[in-house]
Amino acid sequence: MLMTGSGKTARVHYLPGTFRVLSDGDHVVCAVTGERIALHELRYWSVERQEPYVDAEASLKAERRSAGR
Secondary structure (H helix, E strand, O other), X not given: OOOOOOOOEOEEEEEOOEEEEEEOOOXXXXXXXXXXXXXXXXXXXXXXXXXXXXXXXXXXXXXXXXXXX
């Protein structure tokens, strides 16, 4: 269930190709940039690290950071 306009950060479990909202909210926060990401715009995340990313560039930065580069 997506709650629009609540202003709350959702708690999310990231799965391959999808995600499950564990607690109501309308956004998550990018693990790299700290930007808010509306749930309906969320396209990038790491299942392994359980973190969301605002875009592909942020996802790549997180991947490189995780690999020690």
